[in-house]
Amino acid sequence: MQLGFIENVMFSLRTLYNTYGYAQYTMSKFEEYDLYARNKDFLISDSVITFTDTNGKLMALKPDVTLSIVKNSKDEPNTVQKVFYNENVYRVSKGSRSFKEIMQVGLECLGAIDDYCICEVLTLAVESLQHISPACILDVSHIGLLSDLIDRMGVPSEKKAELFKCIGEKNTHELQNICREVGVDDVAIGTLKQVVTTVGKPSNVLPKLSVLLSDLPSWGDFEHIIRALENDAISEKLRIDFSVVDDIHYYNGIVFKGFINGLPAAVLSGGQYDKLMQKMKRQSGAVGFAVYMDMLERLDHTVSEYDVDVVLLYDETADLAVLRGKVSELIQGGCRVLAQREKTETIRYKQLMQLRGNEVEILENNA
Amino acid sequence: MPFLKQGSNESRYLNVALPKGRLGEKVLAMFEKAGFECPSIHENNRKLIFENPACGVRYFWVKPSDVAIYVERGAADIGVAGKDILLEYEPDVYELLDLKMGNCRMAVAAQNGFRDDPQRTLRVATKFANIAGQHYLSKGRDIDIIHLNGSIEIAPILGLSDVIVDIVETGTTLKENDLSVIETIVPISARLIANKSSYKFKSEEIETVVRELAAQTEAV
Numbered sequence: 001m002q003l004g005f006i007e008n009v010m011f012s013l014r015t016l017y018n019t020y021g022y023a024q025y026t027m028s029k030f031e032e033y034d035l036y037a038r039n040k041d042f043l044i045s046d047s048v049i050t051f052t053d054t055n056g057k058l059m060a061l062k063p064d065v066t067l068s069i070v071k072n073s074k075d076e077p078n079t080v081q082k083v084f085y086n087e088n089v090y091r092v093s094k095g096s097r098s099f100k101e102i103m104q105v106g107l108e109c110l111g112a113i114d115d116y117c118i119c120e121v122l123t124l125a126v127e128s129l130q131h132i133s134p135a136c137i138l139d140v141s142h143i144g145l146l147s148d149l150i151d152r153m154g155v156p157s158e159k160k161a162e163l164f165k166c167i168g169e170k171n172t173h174e175l176q177n178i179c180r181e182v183g184v185d186d187v188a189i190g191t192l193k194q195v196v197t198t199v200g201k202p203s204n205v206l207p208k209l210s211v212l213l214s215d216l217p218s219w220g221d222f223e224h225i226i227r228a229l230e231n232d233a234i235s236e237k238l239r240i241d242f243s244v245v246d247d248i249h250y251y252n253g254i255v256f257k258g259f260i261n262g263l264p265a266a267v268l269s270g271g272q273y274d275k276l277m278q279k280m281k282r283q284s285g286a287v288g289f290a291v292y293m294d295m296l297e298r299l300d301h302t303v304s305e306y307d308v309d310v311v312l313l314y315d316e317t318a319d320l321a322v323l324r325g326k327v328s329e330l331i332q333g334g335c336r337v338l339a340q341r342e343k344t345e346t347i348r349y350k351q352l353m354q355l356r357g358n359e360v361e362i363l364e365n366n367a
Numbered sequence: 368m369p370f371l372k373q374g375s376n377e378s379r380y381l382n383v384a385l386p387k388g389r390l391g392e393k394v395l396a397m398f399e400k401a402g403f404e405c406p407s408i409h410e411n412n413r414k415l416i417f418e419n420p421a422c423g424v425r426y427f428w429v430k431p432s433d434v435a436i437y438v439e440r441g442a443a444d445i446g447v448a449g450k451d452i453l454l455e456y457e458p459d460v461y462e463l464l465d466l467k468m469g470n471c472r473m474a475v476a477a478q479n480g481f482r483d484d485p486q487r488t489l490r491v492a493t494k495f496a497n498i499a500g501q502h503y504l505s506k507g508r509d510i511d512i513i514h515l516n517g518s519i520e521i522a523p524i525l526g527l528s529d530v531i532v533d534i535v536e537t538g539t540t541l542k543e544n545d546l547s548v549i550e551t552i553v554p555i556s557a558r559l560i561a562n563k564s565s566y567k568f569k570s571e572e573i574e575t576v577v578r579e580l581a582a583q584t585e586a587v
Contacts, residue, residue, distance in 0.1 A: 137567045171462040199570070239567070243461070261568045264441025265459060 006103075006296050010086060012131045013105050013291065017084035020124060022107050025083035031068050033060040039067055042250050042276060047092040049099055061090040066108060066273070066288060070280050073110050077284040080111040106270070106290035110277070113285045115221075118254055118272060119228050121287045125258055125268055126234040128291055133299065135261035138237055140226070141244035143251045143271065144218035149195065152216065153179065153188045160248070167196050168245045195242050202230045205240045218253075225254060250276040256289070260299065267295045306348045306366075309335035313343060313363075314355040322358055381424050381572045382565075384438055384446030386431035390469045390557055394447045395426065397466075401579030423572070435460065435560065444565035445573055450555045451534055455497045461566055463577050464559040467584050471536040473498055475550040478523045481530070492522030493532040502532070502552050520544045 014024070033050050040046045042064070049061040062068060065087050073081055084107040093100040107124065109117045122140065129136035146167065155163055159182055166175040172193045179189045191212050198208050206226060213219050229235055246255045251271045258268030270289020277286050310330055314323050323339065330337045338347065352364035383398065385391040395408065403424045408417040418425035429437055432452055437443040439458035451473055453462060473495065483489065485508070492513040493499045503510045513528050520540055522528040534555060535541065535548055559580060561573055 135568065139567070169460070169462045173465040174462070259564045259567045261564070264439065264562055264564050266563065 108288035384443035492528035
């Protein structure tokens with residue numbers, strides 16, 4: 001049987017993650033609602049399908065996988081647990097404003113994560129994108145570095161969310177207004193604007209950013225990781241872009257988003273979320289990403305022109321053994337066969353055949 | 368092995384969604400001045416899509432409130448939308464430039480002599496439910512939003528609402544209906560927006576547009 005585009009991608013991603021020693025993680029569709037209520041901001045959409053279980057507990061259909069993996073992970077700060085998943089999640093779709101079942105493939109690396117783990121996850125993110133299409137880009141940013149920069153500028157905490165929103169939109173004009181409102185000087189505003197608009201391959205961008213950011217505490221972490229990947233095969237697909245932002249209450253280090261040419265939004269999203277681990281009373285760190293498989297539908301060009309290769313018509317006089325033999329023969333020859341008494345108008349076929357006695361007659365040939 | 372061939376889904380055109388109307392015409396003039404000309408768009412016909420292969424640009428005229436949707440969903444790479452639409456629908460797009468055109472403000476207006484009673488839920492008539500909701504949420508005020516699609520000004524006159532939240536340009540319509548602005552929520556102007564994915568794959572073209580339009584905006 002021919003696999004569809006999405007199934008093919010899914011299988012290849014599973015193989016890829018397995019190659020790097022990630023074990024498949026399976027889980028129940030349900031989770032206690034309380035987990036999401038406590039971490040609402042971590043979710044892409046805060047609407048959750050809930051129901052009361054037979055024991056009276058308020059349950060939810062999973063809107064997210066990472067929270068469940070973290071919740072069920074062992075808190076062993078000296079080891080690293082590497083898992084991947086292939087699960088359906090239930091979220092409100094922005095367009096239809098109704099719940100949607102979304103297939104998600106992803107991986108998490110939890111525990112004593114180090115720069116190797118982060119580089120490995122970034123490599124796997126790029127390779128995941130490349131398995132979908134060669135025309136892909138992974139935008140990489142560092143939430144800790146951005147936070148350091150904004151702290152250095154003296155932006156009050158109540159304005160940070162607004163400022164991060166502007167950074168995410170590359171909205172330098174509003175960003176400037178907010179900074180001026182809170183008394184940030186023009187030099188610092190200029191630096192932030194430059195950081196947000198300096199986008200490109202690591203080798204081109206790192207020297208420019210170094211001039212602006214090298215005195216910040218998180219610069220060393222960021223530079224070390226990016227330098228390690230700079231001469232790697234994946235660096236062609238990497239872009240440094242500080243407009244990739246995520247919730248500063250959950251993410252602390254590298255954050256990234258993956259794009260495929262032809263798809264209007266990011267198909268991959270991830271980052272280092274040590275702060276979520278801390279919130280969930282874990283002593284270690286974590287990094288991971290998810291690929292939104294539902295978005296790949298638009299890339300699926302494997303849809304066949306025909307529903308079947310052969311429609312084989314027969315009537316009440318047909319000998320059952322002969323009919324079964326002819327169907328089997330056609331299937332053996334590699335055809336998809338639909339045997340039926342009357343032709344269905346909506347079926348698209350290459351050949352229309354009619355069984356007459358022991359012989360098959362070709363009535364139509366569309367191939 | 369990748370399942371898609373390189374470039375199988377690429378468009379060689381820079382797709383630009385323009386808002387129908389006077390603002391769109393002005394924006395088009397800016398694009399043309401920047402070198403993205405399209406002679407066919409000036410022909411007198413009812414076509415909505417125009418392209419110029421020579422400079423690799425394709426324009427479409429769409430309803431102003433739909434520009435953000437075309438851009439967010441990737442049907443257009445870039446477009447020009449009012450800040451009111453961006454605040455109301457919060458599309459996931461880049462907002463690259465304030466074009467400083469179509470200037471107006473989002474404001475709260477009420478009948479002359481209106482006195483707000485904080486003890487009562489404020490009834491707000493508006494087309495912009497999200498903007499109004501966010502504005503009053505930030506003030507901790509309970510409101511009842513009455514969603515209308517037009518002629519918002521008559522809502523307080525007929526007692527349907529206490530105030531309205533709407534776009535105010537000159538204030539003439541308000542004045543003629545015995546209303547006045549009691550609070551400005553946010554200034555509004557036209558913004559150049561870009562699809563996030565297109566920005567990655569057509570960055571050179573989009574950056575050229577931003578640079579050229581920014582130069583024209585600053586020169587005004």
